[in-house]
Amino acid sequence: HHITNSEQIIPFLESEHKFWLNMPNLNNIDLLNEIKNIFDLHTMAMEDIINTQERPKVEIYDHFILIVVKMLYSRNNLADLEAEQVSIVIGKNYVISFQEHAFDIFDGIRVRIENPSGKIRKHGTDYFAYTLLDAIVDEYYSLLEKVTDKIEVLEDEIISEEKRVKLSEIYNQRKSIQLLKKVIWPTRELLSTLKKSESFLIKRRTLPFINDIYEQTVEIMENLEMQRESITTLVEIYMTNISLKQNEVMKTLTIIATIFIPLTFVAGVYGMNFEYMPELKWEYGYWFTWSIFLGISILMVIYFKRKRWF
Amino acid sequence: HHITNSEQIIPFLESEHKFWLNMPNLNNIDLLNEIKNIFDLHTMAMEDIINTQERPKVEIYDHFILIVVKMLYSRNNLADLEAEQVSIVIGKNYVISFQEHAFDIFDGIRVRIENPSGKIRKHGTDYFAYTLLDAIVDEYYSLLEKVTDKIEVLEDEIISEEKRVKLSEIYNQRKSIQLLKKVIWPTRELLSTLKKSESFLIKRRTLPFINDIYEQTVEIMENLEMQRESITTLVEIYMTNISLKQNEVMKTLTIIATIFIPLTFVAGVYGMNFEYMPELKWEYGYWFTWSIFLGISILMVIYFKRKRWF
Amino acid sequence: HHITNSEQIIPFLESEHKFWLNMPNLNNIDLLNEIKNIFDLHTMAMEDIINTQERPKVEIYDHFILIVVKMLYSRNNLADLEAEQVSIVIGKNYVISFQEHAFDIFDGIRVRIENPSGKIRKHGTDYFAYTLLDAIVDEYYSLLEKVTDKIEVLEDEIISEEKRVKLSEIYNQRKSIQLLKKVIWPTRELLSTLKKSESFLIKRRTLPFINDIYEQTVEIMENLEMQRESITTLVEIYMTNISLKQNEVMKTLTIIATIFIPLTFVAGVYGMNFEYMPELKWEYGYWFTWSIFLGISILMVIYFKRKRWF
Amino acid sequence: HHITNSEQIIPFLESEHKFWLNMPNLNNIDLLNEIKNIFDLHTMAMEDIINTQERPKVEIYDHFILIVVKMLYSRNNLADLEAEQVSIVIGKNYVISFQEHAFDIFDGIRVRIENPSGKIRKHGTDYFAYTLLDAIVDEYYSLLEKVTDKIEVLEDEIISEEKRVKLSEIYNQRKSIQLLKKVIWPTRELLSTLKKSESFLIKRRTLPFINDIYEQTVEIMENLEMQRESITTLVEIYMTNISLKQNEVMKTLTIIATIFIPLTFVAGVYGMNFEYMPELKWEYGYWFTWSIFLGISILMVIYFKRKRWF
Amino acid sequence: HHITNSEQIIPFLESEHKFWLNMPNLNNIDLLNEIKNIFDLHTMAMEDIINTQERPKVEIYDHFILIVVKMLYSRNNLADLEAEQVSIVIGKNYVISFQEHAFDIFDGIRVRIENPSGKIRKHGTDYFAYTLLDAIVDEYYSLLEKVTDKIEVLEDEIISEEKRVKLSEIYNQRKSIQLLKKVIWPTRELLSTLKKSESFLIKRRTLPFINDIYEQTVEIMENLEMQRESITTLVEIYMTNISLKQNEVMKTLTIIATIFIPLTFVAGVYGMNFEYMPELKWEYGYWFTWSIFLGISILMVIYFKRKRWF
Known part of the structure; x- marks a missing residue:
């Protein structure tokens, strides 16, 4: 459904059905306030959602869990990565996601949701939140791959000495890695907290899935660390060549x-x-x-x- | 009220009203001693307040909490940051703040306090202390932004090679970052201690607010670390250019x-x-x-x- | 026995005999699914086995233990080390090993198994899994030795200045070390977890053996660290020579x-x-x-x- | 009193009076042995006192506490700092201090002790030991200041390029910092142990004082770290100037x-x-x-x- | 006694006397096996003794403690330090030491043992093992001193610029330090474990002695770290001189x-x-x-x- 009025949410909330509410942007303050009241969200939680400068984190409240994560994307090239905040509220029978700007990362999930016999429909709201987080962490992976590819190209160019590489190109990759690390480090932390949280909203059988994306973030961090070392090496080779x-x-x-x-x-x-x-x-x-x-x-x-x- | 005599404080202390006492400087030793006696402050606490070389810290006493923090400001430019000590005493129905020199950081709070229906009047002394700390941490943020801006300017100048940058300019930024880190690191620690302190003076509903500024200090530290790395990179580019x-x-x-x-x-x-x-x-x-x-x-x-x- | 059909496994499983099932590759998805059903493996476990991008880890399930490790080998020279995933499932009376590609590392074990009076036949499935892990860690040792030898050759060449060494040769060794560390670090972790796991599948008397390979990984890590420092030194000498x-x-x-x-x-x-x-x-x-x-x-x-x- | 014979100590020990015994050097082995017997000091404690190569540490014995610290002083200039061991034994009604060589650091305390109404006379032996430790840590502070001043002078000279600075001057400062750190680091540790020790010899009301010097050592360590970074920066500027x-x-x-x-x-x-x-x-x-x-x-x-x- | 046959050991074992058995080499496998059987040593313990590639460690068994340490010595000069494994088994009334090659480090102990009224005869087997460990750690000290002396000579030569120092001489010292650290680090760990082990074989009154050598290893590690920094500094000065x-x-x-x-x-x-x-x-x-x-x-x-x- 495409909901235009907050009144329309109430019957869903009272029914037994699980539902997902996606806020494609944070512009409509009135609507956000209505949602706050309908779902009884804490003032601090709402502030975390609206303030897009938050670090990724998880907050366990009594009747809901708030997860704040960052989506990373590059508009033109790797040198200017941008971060967009995505907040996910997991409740008893609902998941609300707040995006900073309308973006298409959740399109794949929307398709899967419409499949009436899909795994995603059978599981609870915690599993659904996992699929959202998984979509975001997958984005990190693809960014990591782009950075890795770019560094390998630079490495070949520097070692073969065929093309004159500018030092600033190497440093741009360093910046991307720095930004990725800054986002992924607290994400890893929040996943670790989520794993250990004993909230009734996270079912035992969802834990292996959360652990899976947790391990993915560990893996990404390790790869970023390796790439960072590669760059240090590249700069050294560059200087030695000079x-x-x-x-x-x-x-x-x-x-x-x-x-x-x-x-x-x-x-x-x-x-x-x-x-x-x-x-x-x-x-x-x-x-x-x-x-x-x-x-x-x-x-x-x-x-x-x-x-x-x- | 503008209080000139320590005698005037006593009726406030005995009443049910919450009040804030701001000492704009530490010159009047007699007055400080009278305050010590009226509020029954520990000798070591008073020494911490008067000795302006203290590290930021929190001390939980039986009937009050002492918070020592540093305010940072730059008189002329970023290169000469100065630190001023601000001590905050949280009592049952009072907050006392001691400034090293008269300064205007608490002006905004003074305005808000005069608003009779404001949030600040409704909450307890712990919330009020939070607003003071928040004002100080906000200052750190604005300094971080200034340093970040200056580093970006330097970065552009060095990479474009349009202007001859002096190495000492880069190192001045490094110094500012070092000083900021030296101040913010123990501040983060003290906020973490405050969060976990089970003093009756810190109410449960104030904890999310303290956690909020705690997370801000974490964020600032991470950004400082990134800026420090940027500077290392800048020096490398500078040397490579030579x-x-x-x-x-x-x-x-x-x-x-x-x-x-x-x-x-x-x-x-x-x-x-x-x-x-x-x-x-x-x-x-x-x-x-x-x-x-x-x-x-x-x-x-x-x-x-x-x-x-x- | 060379088993061609999954049906043939069932009598083994029901008997009192201990047996080892080695899957030389992961191509036959149907067969893998049948195995999953026969041995009642968890879906997440099966996914870990099939996805060859996993980090080395151990997962303790109720009736089996899954160990995912990496085998490292170099096709031509040290510069292009490749990692192949090996998953080991330890059950009550069976051990299943899954290789990414058919490889010959377990040949030695196969010979030892055919010796009817060998130690390997007398011990339980946990000891057998240990021999498999031991074979893999021994491979790490031999790789470490190759890298060490190569670095010593480079060191002699650089110090004697007899041969013109290319910097990229030094960096290739650095890469090998990096890759080795990336694989051995989580392997050490998993062995540590295995040691402390109180699963009934790991008998007390097997613990000293597991501890032994754990200490080997510690030793390898320390040697890798020393070699990494040697390389840093080599680069310095190289630069000084220039x-x-x-x-x-x-x-x-x-x-x-x-x-x-x-x-x-x-x-x-x-x-x-x-x-x-x-x-x-x-x-x-x-x-x-x-x-x-x-x-x-x-x-x-x-x-x-x-x-x-x- | 100036005691020449160990016999003279016994009446003090048996009386209710608190007393301080200062051994200005460790040359008279016989006297040391007599003291050992009179005060019933453990053999290992006595060895720690005599062996002047000990690391700063605290040892809690049943009826006394042994504190081993280092006094730092520079005979000529900062480049040749020397360390002298000072051991302090805190007993029920006595404090014994052992100096490696006769030195004048405790002169200030001697003066204060002679003041019959001074704070130092009213408190127990633990407070007295604190004043001794405080005198030593104050020395560290003054050394830190000297090093900081010298580094600032070097910094000005290098940046203004007015005077030709020798690199070895910079490295001498580095050495002083290294030595200071080597001494202060375990001192901090011992103060932390002393704080947490639950010996009956350390009274609750002395704890804030011990905590105070503990925090001073933390502060000194942080400043040393900053100075070490300054030196690294100085060397970089020096190299860039070349x-x-x-x-x-x-x-x-x-x-x-x-x-x-x-x-x-x-x-x-x-x-x-x-x-x-x-x-x-x-x-x-x-x-x-x-x-x-x-x-x-x-x-x-x-x-x-x-x-x-x- | 010089024992030629393992049979001769049995009466000692059964008597009340404490005895020390020193195996000067590991060549006689038969003898080692007999010892294994007589003293009922675990197979893994015996493997640790024979395999001379072990890291220093301690293993607490039910009726004995196995300590594996490394003796370091330099045949010609500091550049080629060699490590020899020494294993010590502490039993109820015996200590067995296994040397890789016959060496003379325990000569001093042999002399002391022959003194019938010596301290070493009065204490138990744990004290005796301590004297063996002490002899080995003393060797580390003398090596540390040699390295320190050599580095100071190099430092003088480089700063005075009187003699042309080869960079490889500096790096040889770095290697010695690396090797020392690699050996001393786990030795420190094993002493720490020994201190905390609650085995009946380690008596309470021996603990201060073990703690003493533990602190010596800490001290050596700290000095090695300082020397490592000195070398980094030396290389920097060397480069600057160029x-x-x-x-x-x-x-x-x-x-x-x-x-x-x-x-x-x-x-x-x-x-x-x-x-x-x-x-x-x-x-x-x-x-x-x-x-x-x-x-x-x-x-x-x-x-x-x-x-x-x-």
């Missing part, structure tokens, strides 16, 4: 200068205008000078070969 | 020197004054030499192109 | 240039064509100039000797 | 060389002695060459301006 | 090149062979050119002085 190139530039300069500077000196000597310079009068003086030029050059080249500069 | 520039300077020198040093040698050779130098007599010797000049230059340029030095 | 070489290149250039540039200037002076240059007319002007050349060179060499540049 | 200077040196060389090397080449060309060089015959050839010189120079300067090398 | 030297080399080159390159250009100009060059005809042209040479040189020197390059 050093190696500088070394090569230096060597080229040194080889050329070291060979030709002495030769130029010798040429300069015989360019002097002294009246009495015996060599200038020799018949083979010029050729002799060339042999000096060649001799110096060959000695230098041998020296550099020995030093393994080539 | 290396890259040095590399570019080296390349320019190497290209020019490597091309012209051999040419100068050749010119030097034909500047020698040997009597017998056949090339000098050739009709096209000069033009031939120029072709050598051009040949060497072109070979060098091709070599550098291949090495991707341009 | 710096030292660059320093040497610089010195060579500086020595040559600093000696010959002033000499070339002197030669240039007497190559000037001024009509009135008294030195040019001197009889010993040319030899005098050579004495200047020698004098400057000797002074420079002394200067460099003092600075310990040779 | 890099920046090297960059400047490189630029100077490159600008001069890049301008004059091509000019010298041109001059070399017209210094060649070819018989047929048309330019040499031109009337304005010389001035034309000068215009080439100027042209090249101006182009180079523009190029460097654009690259922001000036 | 940078500083490179800077000096650069400066020398730049000063010489920047002074003489323009002079050489001027000389080159007047070496040109243009027919019409008015300066060449001037009577004082030559001296005027020299004044240009001097002028340029002086200006350059002033410039470098200002930049503080000298």
Whole structure:
């Protein structure tokens, strides 16, 4: 159903049926207040839902559980990840989800819900909340994969030295990882709390499912940590490449200068205008000078070969 | 009321009314001693209030709670943050706040208190102490935002390389973050202790509010940690930029020197004054030499192109 | 026995005999489902077995224990380690092992099992599961040794400076270590859980054996940590060597240039064509100039000797 | 009293009076043994007192408490901090302090003790031991301040670049911090143990005082950590300054060389002695060459301006 | 007694006497098996004794305690530390020690044992085991001292810059420290376990002695940590020295090149062979050119002085 008026909710609430109410945005303050009253939500809970700067957390109230999580998505590229708050209220026979902006992450669930014989219809509200959380954690996974792919591309480019990579590209990945960690760390915590909560709203048979997404967040955290180390390594390789190139530039300069500077000196000597310079009068003086030029050059080249500069 | 004499406090204390006493500075030792006696504050508590070098902490006494926190403010710019101690004593029907210097952070609360139907009047002294703490933590938030903004500006300047950033500017931000962390870390601790304290002075319904500012401090700490990492990254980019520039300077020198040093040698050779130098007599010797000049230059340029030095 | 049909399992299950069922791959979904039904495995357990992206873990169910571990092997060289999931189900009188791909790690165990008087036949299913885990942890050991050997070779090559080592070779070892750690860390955790689990399936006398492989994983982790530090050190030495070489290149250039540039200037002076240059007319002007050349060179060499540049 | 003979102690011990015995050094082994017997100190306790290599610690015995702490002082400058062991034994009606060498830290306390109406005389032995510990921790504070001051001076010198700072000066501060941390860390631990010890020798009303010095050690540790980070930052700035200077040196060389090397080449060309060089015959050839010189120079300067090398 | 046959042990075991059995090597497997049977040692315990790759650990069995530790010694120099396993079995009236190779660390104990009135004879087997452990931990101390001395020598050499230190020497110390830490860390753990073990074999009055060596291992760990930091600092100073030297080399080159390159250009100009060059005809042209040479040189020197390059 598409509900336009909060009055329409009451019969659902009083019936035996389980139902899911999705608030696609937080703009309609009046509607939110009505929901607050109908479902008897605590003032602090409502504030947590409306204030979109909250850290992911779970709050166990007497007759409902509030879960605040963050959905991450990237509008254009990985460099500008954005976080959107999704709050889930689990009650006895209802689940309410509040999205910051209308988004399509729950579309898959909507399809599954319409299947009358699906697993999702048979289980309780806790299982349904799990499917919502699962959809969000799956998003983290796909972001992790995107970041991992991007880092691998950068790694190949840096090691092969085929393309000039900008350091800022590496740092953008670092930022994405930082943001992911900042969101996933408290999510892991909240799932751990949810697992151990002894609220009557979380049934024993739902626990393995919650444990499953908990372990997924652990896995994502570990992978993020590995990627963060990879980036540190990438920066090191990047810096080493700069050093190696500088070394090569230096060597080229040194080889050329070291060979030709002495030769130029010798040429300069015989360019002097002294009246009495015996060599200038020799018949083979010029050729002799060339042999000096060649001799110096060959000695230098041998020296550099020995030093393994080539 | 503006109280000038400690005698005036006693009727308030004996009445059923809740009241707030704000000491705008710690200069009047006599007055402080009278307050100590009237409210029966412990000697160690009074010492904690007067010694402005204390770490933020909470001390649960039998008939009152002492909270020592730090207010942070920047007189001119972020580089010189200063900390001022604010001590809050929560009693049965009173709250006393001691400021190191007269400051205006509690002005907003004063306004709200004068509103006779406001939330702040209806709740107990614990809620009132919460509003004071909340005002202080809000200050931390705004400082965090200033630091974050400044770091982002620095980041843009360094990455765009448009403006020459001084390393000391980056380190000033690091210092601010360090100071913020040093103040917020024990504040978080004290709020956690307050949450778990089972003092009769903290009512159950105030706990969610204390938990709220506790979570704010956690959030601030996490953001500070992220900013600290950003600064480490900034310094790395800064250093890499220096290396890259040095590399570019080296390349320019190497290209020019490597091309012209051999040419100068050749010119030097034909500047020698040997009597017998056949090339000098050739009709096209000069033009031939120029072709050598051009040949060497072109070979060098091709070599550098291949090495991707341009 | 080589079992082709799941029907054949049932008599084993009902008998008093202990038996081991090894699934060499996870391709036959029908067979897996039949096994699930015959052994009454939980849906989540089966999902853990089929999903090869699981972290190593242990799950204690009522009538069986599920252990998920990773086998590591390197197809060609250490740089591309691959992980294959192995799941072990320990029941009252059976052990089932599921491999991702058919592999030969359990061949040694198969031989030992066929020995009718072997230790392996006398002990229970928990001991048998231990032998399987032991075979996998032994593989980790041999990988650790390979990595250690490779790092030592790299270390020798870098310190002796005989061979030009590529930085990427060092980083490949870092990656192998990272992967090993990622696999062994949760394995250690699962062994610790297994030790403390009070399941009736783990007999008291098997505990020392489990403790033994647990201590092996601790040992491997510590060695990996040491190797990781060795690599950090190697990278540092590598970078220092680049710096030292660059320093040497610089010195060579500086020595040559600093000696010959002033000499070339002197030669240039007497190559000037001024009509009135008294030195040019001197009889010993040319030899005098050579004495200047020698004098400057000797002074420079002394200067460099003092600075310990040779 | 100045006691010369151990016999003289016994009447004090048997009386109701509280007394303090200070051993200014550990040279007189016989006297120490007599004290051991008179006060019935455990052999291990006596060994801890005599062995001056002990870590700071507290040992709770049945009828006395042994506290081993370190006094830190710098003979000449901060670079050579020395640690001296001070052991304090708290008994029912006595406090014994053992100093490694005669030192004057307890002079202030001696003065206060002689004041017959002072706080120190009214409290028990535990309060007296607190005053001794307080004197020692105050010394740590003054050392922390000296180190902090020295680091700030170094920071100013490095950032202003007015004075050439030697890296070893920075590292000396690092060493002092390391030593301070090594001493204060276990001191904090021992104070924490003392707080929680339920020995009858530590009275409830002394606890806030012990807690006070405990918090001081926490504060010192936090400040040391901040100073350690400052030093890391200082080294980074130091290294960056070297890099920046090297960059400047490189630029100077490159600008001069890049301008004059091509000019010298041109001059070399017209210094060649070819018989047929048309330019040499031109009337304005010389001035034309000068215009080439100027042209090249101006182009180079523009190029460097654009690259922001000036 | 020097026992050659395991039969000879039995009367000792049955008597009331306490005895120590030292196995100087692990070569005689038959003898080890007989010992296993006589003393009723667990199979896993015997495996721990024979497998010399074990981590230091303690295992509390019903009628004996097995302690596995490592003795460290350096055959030639600190760079090649070797570890030898020593296992100690503490029983009711016996202590058995197993050495990997015959070594002389227990010689001092043997001497003390032969003294019939010594402390070592009066105490139980737990005290005797303590003396063995103490001898081993004392070895760690002396190794720590050697490493510390070597690092201080290196530090002096690097800071004074008198001797050219090889980076690999620094890293060898790092390796020694790493190995020491790897051995001492689990030793500390095992001593902690031993302290808390409530085995009847460890008497209450032996606990302070065990605690004493436990604290020694803590102290060694802390010192090792400090030495590790010293090494990091040394490497930093080493790198900085390279940078500083490179800077000096650069400066020398730049000063010489920047002074003489323009002079050489001027000389080159007047070496040109243009027919019409008015300066060449001037009577004082030559001296005027020299004044240009001097002028340029002086200006350059002033410039470098200002930049503080000298």
